[in-house]
Amino acid sequence: MSKKKTIVVLYNVDYTPEQGDYAARADVEKTAHAVAAAIAASDDYSSALVAATGRQLDFIERIQMLKPASVFNLCETLDAGAGNEVFVPALLDLLRIPYTGNGVLAVSTALRKDRTKRLLESLGISTPRAKTYTSVPKAKPEFGFPAILKPNAEDGSLGISSTSVVHDLAQFKRQAKELFRTYKQPVLCEQYVEGREIIVPLLEDGVGDFEALPWSEIDFSHMPKALPRIVTYAGKWEPSSDEYRGSTTRINPTVKPALKKKIADTARGAFVALECKGYARVDMRISQAGEPYVIDVNPNCDLSPHGGFFRSCKKAGMSYADMVMKLVTLSLRTRAR
Ligand SMILES: Nc1ncnc2c1ncn2[C@@H]1O[C@H](COP(=O)(O)OP(=O)(O)O)[C@@H](O)[C@H]1O
Ligand SMILES: [Mg+2]
Structure with a gap:
């Protein structure tokens, strides 16, 4: 019988093709398969793919049942929210299961x-000078223009477009408004380097x-x-x-x-x-x-x-x-x- 220890490869499946950021999100499944194949080819470990779907927490039970030596954590989101990424290391900490990469503090x-x-x-x-806005700005930032606007809590270039770099107050207001409307979160205005x-x-x-x-x-x-x-x-x-x-x-x-x-x-x-x-x-x-x-x-x-x-x-x-x-x-x- 094989004495290989199990490594769970955990990834998120909480996005749909209708989503605007589908391309950025769907890549993770392919990565999970590549990681699992690499682990399975090793002498000491076998791999088990576990998908975290929607807001279900059943992936935790599946991980516990597999009694893994470690979890290869590829979860970028949970329930389609980047902010939920942090739940994965938090839950694994609680279960005292080792996992790859970063903990709660760095991720959050x-x-x-x-x-x-x-x-x-x-x-x-x-780091460039910056100011965070929670409503459409009325004046230019004190460090002036050009500046770049980004949603404060996204990644993968979400919310970054050819109109992100602003050169005057009108562009600044327009872009900030657009980001508030789409991302419903504070906007970071940063000095453009x-x-x-x-x-x-x-x-x-x-x-x-x-x-x-x-x-x-x-x-x-x-x-x-x-x-x-x-x-x-x-x-x-x-x-x-x-x-x-x-x-x-x-x-x-x-x-x-x-x-x-x-x-x-x-x-x-x-x-x-x-x-x-x-x-x-x-x-x-x-x-x-x-x-x-x-x-x-x-x-x-x-x-x-x-x-x-x-x-x-x-x-x-x-x-x-x-x-x-x-x-x-x-x-x-x-x-x-
Ligand atoms: N202060 C800045 N000055 C110049 N370019 C920037 C600045 N901030 C972001 N960018 C450009 O925007 C891109 C995305 O910004 P970034 O902060 O890396 O967002 P994300 O977390 O989505 O990757 C960067 O790769 C860079 O090209
Ligand atoms: Mg970046």
Whole structure:
């Protein structure tokens, strides 16, 4: 009889094709299958896929019945709400079942862009100036224009479009109104940083440091002149769009040594500040003056076989299975959540 221990691969199925953000959400199922296959091919573990559907909590019972050594947590949402992502690590903590990636604290902090920024600022980690609005603004922000508007508690470029960068009060009001109407949550208005966009993937190495993973840069050189050089929803998820063709990813960008150190320190600082565990991705923009600014921290970032995080692992010589098993091994270490 097999002595393989079980790893549950948990993912969310709480979206429908009618949803506007279906493309961003449905990718997780494919990732779950890829992760499960990688685990099943290992000598020591077997995998069991468990789907968390709707607002049912029966996935918890199924996990308990499987008595897993660990849960590979791919849940990005529950019951179609990004804010519910945090219930998964919380429930697994309660059940004392180890799981991959980030705990309650990091996941919930990162979900609120304004809180993340306040935390980073308090530790001297650069992030663009910003103000959070709960109603349509009457005046320009004190840091002026251009500014970029985002829903305060979404990710995956939801709510980011070619009209997100605003240059005057009329555009600012119009875009804020549109975001309130669609997302029904506060709007973050952030100073727009013109410059390079560098993405730093971080994977703990299990001995107090990180794996040396190559970074990526978004190449906006093919972006039509009339469109802002940002990663919009279409740019991230709609391959037929001009924005997609205008925001490709380049791995291992050339960066001068002094800036390299600043970027690395800033990214690690952000990981530690949020008390991230296992893996995360830190998105940065580099100002014209050569200063890196954290614009986004993504604990439990996308691990799909065609996604940016794995692309960096692959460039560092890892197979998909190597990456998956590193995360499983990390999850089995005892740690305070
Ligand atoms: N302050 C900023 N300055 C310049 N571009 C920005 C700024 N904030 C966001 N962007 C652009 O918008 C994209 C999405 O913003 P981000 O904060 O990363 O949201 P999400 O959590 O949806 O990924 C970024 O990848 C970047 O291209
Ligand atoms: Mg981002």
